Amino acid sequence: MKIEEHRLRVSNLSRSLAFYQNQLAMALVSLESINGRQCATLSYGPGQASLVLIEEMAPLAVAVQPNPAEGYWKFSLAVDSVPGAMWALRRMGVATGEPFEVPQVATLCHFTDPDGYCIELVQRTFGVAAEPQGEREFASFAPSMLLSTVRVKDPGLSLAFYQQAMGMRLLSRQPVPERNMTLYFLGYDDSALPEPGLEAVANREWLWQRSYTLLELQHIQGTESLPGFRYHNGPERGFDGLGVSGALPKELKSELAQWGVRWESGDRWVDPDGFAWSLI
Secondary structure, eight states: OEEEEEEEEESOHHHHHHIIIIISOOEEEEEEEETTEEEEEEESSTTSOEEEEEEOSSOOOOOOSSOTTBSEEEEEEEESOHHHHHHHHHHTTOOBOOOEEETTTEEEEEEEOTTOOEEEEEESSSSOOOOOSSOOOGGGGOOEEEEEEEEOSOHHHHHHIIIIISOOEEEEEEEEGGGTEEEEEEESOOSOOSSSSTTOTHHHHHHHTOSSOEEEEEEETTGGGSTTOOOBOOGGGOEEEEEEESOOHHHHHHHHHTTTOOEEETTEEEOTTOOEEEEO
16 A cells, blocks of 8 residues: 555646646646546656645635644655755745754755645755755755655544554654654555664654655644644645555455544545545
């Protein structure tokens, strides 16, 4: 199995296509009409999740990130050099934040797309790499779809759901005490970790170098104890969920049924926090 799609609603499909194709060097895989809405699929290549953009006629309320009230956070692109990729984007008129290093975690940089969705650059290796000489294009830094990130209220419940019901494997756990949160990274991968411990620093560069797309769960400490608390994750927020492929529908539905999963329609369901998934 693998994470196949990351789905976003956009207010102007033509504008978004120009951004993702021209600035972020994604290839257009398909352009079609589904249930009366224009839908485009873009990709960096096989093995990783495609980005699916769905034109939305109703107004969107995409939140400025980071926002601890929002369920959907971002998606991340792995690149060979964050400073180099940043300057390539800036030369094309994309406003970005400054690169920064989280010691023993990653070098990162953030920017937004035309609708305000947060996009994160993650460097595949530790340290702030020197800015490459010359005016290299963004595509030369080998971007790939690395992470889809959502926030969860109860990590115990969410981890059990994704591991037991959806067959994912927990690959890394990364506490961030200075921000009062813990990050969990899951994927469909049976290969051995460089180090057996889930919090081992040695596993993190390995994680950023995966050729497939991972699911990142962010848990902010204390949310699990707040009565009635739920993250904002309605359709007006723009995140339309994720898609998974490689599962037999009957077997997957049987596993999910044991969790009392609510099916929205067809092969579409929601997780414990209300995030939508589809069987592709």
